[in-house]
Amino acid sequence: MTARPPYHVAITDDWDQSEMIGEYDAATRGVAYEPGGYLRASTAEGVQEVLDTRYRDLDLPLTLVTVDPDALRADGVQIEPAPPHGARIRSVLMRDGGAAVIAATPLQRVDGRWLSPLPETSDAASDAVAAPDPHVIAHPNVLYVGTPAYLVTSVNPDGTANLAAASSSWALGDMLVLGIESDGQTALNMAERSGIVVNFPSPPLWPALVRLSRLTGRDPVPEAKADRYRHEKDKFAAAGLTPQPSDLVAAPRVAECLLQFEAVVRRMTPGVAGSYFMVEAEVVRVHADRSIVRAGTDEIEPTAWHPLVYAFRHFFDRGAEVGWLPSSRMAPRAPVFE
C-alpha cells in the first residue's frame, strides 16, 4: 500500500514566508519546532479535528499543506504516527527544490469555523501514514513497460521499401499514434510519402526484430548512431521476412505478420525532446490472418491473437486471459467479478 499523504495546517503568512526563506519549520500554529524537532501533521480524517481544536479561535488565513510521504522517506526523513489521526515529521520542509510538498490549498472559514476540504476517509487512512510503502524508487534504463512490438514499412525515395522495428504506439479510434525517432529513414520517408504499414509480429518472430535492431535505412548512418548501426538497403532480406503488396498504400506489408494495418500519415508533431516525432496515422485497411478472425465474422478473435510484447528490452508472449469488458462483442457472457 502506498502511504497516503499527511496534511499540515499552516498559517498562510508563515507558509508564504517559508517560500522566500527556502524552508518551513513551524510545528503547529506558528510555533517553531516542538521538542524533538518535528512538524505536526494529520491524516485526511484528522484535519477537521485539528482545525476545530487548535485553530477555531484564530482569524488569520490558513493553508492546508499536502505532504508527499514517499518523497520524504526517499530523503531519509522519518514520519512517526501519533494516533489517532496525527503524525510527526522529523524534518523541516524544503521549499526550494524539495519534492515533498504536493499542494498548498487556502482553507475556508464559514460562520467562524475553519472547514477541512478533505472527505472523511476510513480508519485505514490513519494506519496508512505509518504503513511502509512496498515500492522503492527505481531507475530503470528504459521505460518500456510492455507494449506490442511492431514492424513499420515505409517507402524510400527510390521507391524501394524500408522496414523498421518499433514499439511506441497507441490507438484511438482509427488513428494510430507512433513514436518514431527523427534520425531514422522511417521518419524521413513518412514526412515525404504518407502511406505506411504497421505490421504486428507474433511472438515466434522476435529474432527478426533483433536482426533489425542495429540496421538503418539511412545512408550514411547518422553520426549519433554510427558506432552501433550499419546501413542496410534490403532490410526484408536481412530480417528474413517477405514483402507482400498492400491494397491502398505503396508501402508493402510483412507477409509473416498475422495482423497488418495499412495507414496514412496525417500529421507528424516534433516531440519536446526533439529526437522523435509523434506520428498520427489513420488506419485505412486492416488485414488479419484467418487464424485470428472469429469464424463467420470479420472481427479479431481476442483469444487467438498473441501480440509480441516488448517489456524492458525483453520479448514475451502474452499470458492467459483474465477478463474482458462488458462491451466486448467477442465475450461469451458478461464478466463476473467481485
Ligand SMILES: Cc1cc2nc3c(=O)[nH]c(=O)nc-3n(C[C@H](O)[C@H](O)[C@H](O)COP(=O)(O)O)c2cc1C
Ligand atoms: C524492439 C525495438 C523497438 C524499437 N522501438 C522503436 C520505436 O518505438 N520508435 C523508433 O523510432 N525506433 C524504435 N526502435 C529503433 C529503430 O528500429 C531503429 O532506430 C532503426 O534503425 C530505425 O530504422 P530506420 O533508420 O531505417 O528507420 C526500436 C528497435 C527495436 C529493436
